[in-house]
Amino acid sequence: MITPPDRTPLPREFFDRPVLEVAPDLLGRTLVRTTPAGPITVRLTEVEAYDGPNDPGSHAYRGHTARNGVMFGPPGHVYVYFTYGMWFCMNLVCGPEGRASAVLLRAGEVLEGADLARKRRLSARNDKELAKGPARLATALGVDRALDGTDACASGETPLRALTGTPVASDQVLNGPRTGVAGDGGVHPWRFWIANDPTVSPYRAHVPRRRSS
Numbered sequence: 001m002i003t004p005p006d007r008t009p010l011p012r013e014f015f016d017r018p019v020l021e022v023a024p025d026l027l028g029r030t031l032v033r034t035t036p037a038g039p040i041t042v043r044l045t046e047v048e049a050y051d052g053p054n055d056p057g058s059h060a061y062r063g064h065t066a067r068n069g070v071m072f073g074p075p076g077h078v079y080v081y082f083t084y085g086m087w088f089c090m091n092l093v094c095g096p097e098g099r100a101s102a103v104l105l106r107a108g109e110v111l112e113g114a115d116l117a118r119k120r121r122l123s124a125r126n127d128k129e130l131a132k133g134p135a136r137l138a139t140a141l142g143v144d145r146a147l148d149g150t151d152a153c154a155s156g157e158t159p160l161r162a163l164t165g166t167p168v169a170s171d172q173v174l175n176g177p178r179t180g181v182a183g184d185g186g187v188h189p190w191r192f193w194i195a196n197d198p199t200v201s202p203y204r205a206h207v208p209r210r211r212s213s
Contacts, residue, residue: 005028005030005043005111005163005164005165005166006163006164006165006166007030007032007163007164008163008164009153009155009161009162009163009164010029010076010152010153010162010163010164011153012074012075012076012153014076014153014162015075015076015092015093015094015095015153016075016076016094016095016096017094017095018094018095018101019049019050019051019052019094019095019101019102019103020049020051020190022049022092022094022095022103023047023048023049023103023190023192024047024170024173024175024192025167026044026047026092026103026105027044027045027046027047027167027168027173027192027193027194028043028044028045028165028166028167028168028194029043029044029162029163029164029165029167030042030043030044030111030162030163030164030165031044031105031108031141031152031160031161031162031163032112032160032161032163033113033141033142033143033159033160034157034158034159034160034161035116035142035159037116038113038116039112039113040110040112040113040116040117040140040141040142041110041111041112041113042108042109042110042111042131042137042140042141043108043109043111043165043166044105044107044108044165045107045108045109045193045194045197045199045200046106046107046108046191046192046193046194046197046199046200046201047103047104047105047106047191047192047193048103048104048106048178048179048190048191048192049101049103049104049188049190049192050091050101050102050103050104050190051101051190052071052095052099052100052101052102053100055101055185055188056183056184056185057178057181057182057183057184057185057186057188058100058101058102058185059071059081060072060100060101060102061185064100067081068081068100070093070148070149071091071093071100071101071102072097072098072099072100073093073097073149074093074097074151075093075094075095075096075097076092076093076094076151076152076153076162077092077093077149077150077151077152078090078091078092078093078143078147078148078149078150078151078152078160079091079092079093079102079148079149080138080143080144080145080147080148081145081148082145083135086135087134087135087138087139088135088138088139088143088144088145089104089105089134089135089138090104090105090134090137090138090141090143090147091103091104091105092105092152092162104134105134105137105138106133106134106137106179106191106193106200106201107131107132107133107134107136107137107193107199107200107201108131108137108199109128109131109197109199110127110130110131110140114127114130116142117130117131117140117141118130120139120140120142121136121139121140124136128198128199129199131199132199132200132201133201134201141160143160147159147160168194172194172195173192173193173194173195174192174193174194174195175189175190175191175192175193176189176191176203177189177191177203177205178190178191179191179201179203179204179205180204180205186205191203
């Protein structure tokens with residue numbers, strides 16, 4: 001018999017730790033996105049750590065901006081950014097306030113509300129692809145910049161909440177280089193994923209974008 005995931009909210013103390021502790025510990029945890037049409041629940045299967053001022057790959061490496069401000073705030077909040085002029089991606093802030101570290105949520109398995117996710121992810125060939133990649137995950141959950149700064153540890157009504165889920169055994173957690181990160185930040189093996197999980201996205205090295213002539 002499969003034990004259902006624990007739906008207890010993750011406490012703020014969970015996120016108030018070094019990013020390299022929080023990131024692998026997020027695997028198997030669940031996110032619940034509340035929408036007018038109903039909830040969507042995703043089990044996290046792949047994440048990436050970004051360590052603020054120590055990490056050239058982090059949005060916060062060069063300091064505080066209007067875009068990355070949430071990363072400098074309290075742990076347990078949602079940082080959403082827009083990329084390539086097309087997609088939103090979602091992170092969970094961790095570490096002490098002012099430290100600006102966060103975990104990018106790269107992929108997950110939709111446990112509840114797949115019918116709602118399918119309407120947003122019409123190009124998905126099957127349910128394993130609904131949240132297979134950071135932009136796909138955000139799209140499946142209906143995440144955009146309006147959720148930037150949301151407290152994922154808040155009690156009561158909240159549009160997105162992080163729950164205890166079912167933590168993954170350490171021998172099932174793999175790690176390697178982050179996907180698509182260039183320069184000095186690309187060498188860190190700070191992508192973590194659940195071994196043999198079909199919802200994990202494929203690794204892709206950084207490819208420089210060519211400027212149009």
